[in-house]
Amino acid sequence: MRIILASASPRRKELLAQVGLVFEVQVSDVEEKVSTTIPYYLVQGLSRQKAEAVFHALAGTGEEILVIGADTVVSCDGRILGKPENSEHAKEMLRLLQGRSHEVYTGVTLLHRASEAENTSSIEGKSFYETTKVNFYPMSEAEIDDYVATGDPLDKAGAYGIQGICARYISGIEGDYNNVVGLPVGRLYQEMKDWL
């Protein structure tokens, strides 16, 4: 079976490799369109769009495939934070997050197609999500400035990477750590292991 990760994120790629899976990366341009602002609907919806775009691009290849889509957002005070647009935007996000807790949501969609030669109609899909609560220590303005100057926040939802230097400012979490990095590989492995 070919396993295809429908995400360009180097962090998701690392996590999937960490749990011992052999896979390819394939990304389709998807116009991300979701009307909801409820975090767990949003991330599942976006993960499904990403997975479906790649799944359809593989139609007619006749092989058994499993496509994995994922999307992550940060939620704080009813606000949903994606990736910051620039340094000033990143600082605003960090000012909101410092000294308190927030939630990280990652939605995952799995689309599985058995070998077309055997049974063309056997397509299964499922979506799920995981939430992790993250607690930040207080950060001073100087600490926020220094962290944003490293460039690390700019490509990350909520303007921080738990797996980098920002670990200085994180006191603890409740839930799956890898979910905060971008892919809940524990839950993902359990959900896909019947196909392996």
Added chain:
Amino acid sequence: MRIILASASPRRKELLAQVGLVFEVQVSDVEEKVSTTIPYYLVQGLSRQKAEAVFHALAGTGEEILVIGADTVVSCDGRILGKPENSEHAKEMLRLLQGRSHEVYTGVTLLHRASEAENTSSIEGKSFYETTKVNFYPMSEAEIDDYVATGDPLDKAGAYGIQGICARYISGIEGDYNNVVGLPVGRLYQEMKDWL
């Protein structure tokens, strides 16, 4: 100021580098002697012994130094698990841990000496610990065998590494993730930043 990590663990070294600190590693042979079986006393006591051995070895060098000692154990059902002695021992530990939750304790000791030229009596020390609760998915005997066969469990307290392939079997945690890896770098950074 010279920062010295009094631990040979490659994982602790990586974590300290992750939060942006420049440091050396120096290890002294310590006969680890602690009479308590209370996890948070045990890890703090052992972390202090490791830090003190290195600290004393640096007496008379006249520089400002900060020595960091650390020790980690797993606690489950009132049993304290260190590193397994062999594969069979590792399997026993994993049978105990699978399908439920347990606690990981890391104790840390910081010993700081201001420049001896300025003030020979200025030595400060503190010890603290962090606890993290870790939840495992159920593991079959075959999964335990396969995991032990990778060799990953053999040098780790509790016979698993959360940061490796074993992430497959972990559903979530409560507390600091890096504490489970072996060093609570968030708390550590906050505790030492006045000296930086």
